[in-house]
Amino acid sequence: MSTQFSHDLTYDAPLADVDAMLMDPGFRERACEAQGAVRMSVSITEEPGGVTVVVDQVQTSDGIPGFAKKFVGDEINLVQTETWTDAENADVEVVIPGKPGEMTGTIHLSESGGVTTERLEMTIKVNIPLVSGKIENLIADLLRKALKAENAVGRDYLSG
8 A cells, every 4th residue: 555645836936946946955954954854964966867866864753643653763764865867857765764664756847937836746655554554644744744844945045
């Protein structure tokens, strides 16, 4: 079983500006801070076939329901790897090292009338019998909140 997730983030800026923002380690660090990260590292590596962005962050599990907290502990380590093939498209994978689950999907940027939309489409899969669906839905809710925080940071970043 898995859970499908999609979310759009919009920015009042051209695609080239949003792409540059997404490739800025400073923006990525501010987005992690807005999401409540207690530790983070960001690496952005240009390669012949594109750019790889790795965001490794640790968040506390405060506020997570007890049924899920017993699986993750006091802190949650999230490692997000984006493989950008061009300025508009990336494959994305998020893992919680040592835990039975993953998120995989795509990011697509598109511009219309000077407004850029970042569309994230993910498949959330947790391999824990009996509670996988509940945990997948919880992850989807947490991901939605994290993306809203990132979008707010991005709008501020692009307005300055």
